[in-house]
Amino acid sequence: MLKVAGRDAGRVRGAPGKWFAGVGGMGEDARVRFSINVPNFGDFADARTVARLAAAAEEAGWDGLFVWDHVVHSKVRRQGQPFGDPWMLLTAAALATSRIKLGTLVTPVARRRPEQLARQVATLDALSGGRVIFSAGLGGPIEDEFGSFGDETDPKVLAERLDEGLDLLARYWSGESVNHKGSHYQVDDVTLLPATVQRPRPPVWIAGYWPRKTPMRRAARWDGAVPLFLDANHGVAPPVEEVRELMSFLHEVRGDQETPYDVIVGGVSDPSTARALIEPLAEAGATWWDERQLMTGDDFYRLDPVRRRVEQGPPTL
DSSP: EEETEEEEOOTTTTTTOOOOOOGSSSSSSSEEEEEEOSSSSSSGHHHHHHHHHHHHHHHTTTTEEEEEOOOOOOTTTGGGOOOOOOHHHHHHHHTOSSSSSSSSSSSSSSOOHHHHHHHHHHHHHHHTTEEEEEEEEEEEEEEHTTTTTTTTOOOHHHOOOOOOHHHHHHHHHHOEEEEEEEEEEEEEEESSHHHHSSSSSSOEEEEEEEEEHHHHHHHTTTSSSEETTBBTTTTSSOOOOHHHHHHHHHHHHHOOOOOOOEEEEEEEEOOOTTHHHHHHHHHOOEEEEEOOOOOSOOOOOOOHHHHHHHHHHHHHO
């Protein structure tokens, strides 16, 4: 067994990918992994569709499937698109698969009650046999996700909720008694059982825009970073130099060159040119490539174009 991203994970025979020795200081056995990224609206609001796509991704050799966590979204708000609950979608995906990692990219913790979210994640972790990766962020668009419902829209307050909520989630997942008196949440002697299958908890990835340092400092305290780049829209691979700069910052803040740590980047890849696109990012420190459709049209929430890319299989490095 090989140590990957802080968890023991055997490499699937025949799965594409390349092992980089100490990529970005992320450990001795860091393989680039490949995931499929879909929204939780449009065609993917249907749990059965997501289950079929997950099964196809696993069959084709992909390593993960990640779904968005939105209740509304400005991109499709006026188009009447249906939305699905991400945890129900992932439950369907878990029942249809046995290997691939599953999670959200990303969940706005400030929009949810931590105790309810903890139960959803722990239940999915048990159902999937410990395959959940939990990704969190501030959430956005803020006016859509929060303002539409009369909720708090001050980013500073939402960031406070995010940090306090993350701490509570980790404690809930431990299966131990929780007492907490914070600025936004209070807990009086609560134990949520069962604990998560993964111990001490599922991996936690944190999203945020780079070069903004505050969200990446938050990410450095957890197990991975999902950087968004101000000059690289969804579906566009980030500049290699910016990934290097981010890695240098994470190394400095973490002060730990040995513990495995994930950095997730993504975009659109063509199998014929993927190596030239992704290998420099991997050498700069990225450990996951997340396959994403461009948001310039409607392909990103339609099944057919996503399924075609899934069936082509992940990039080969």
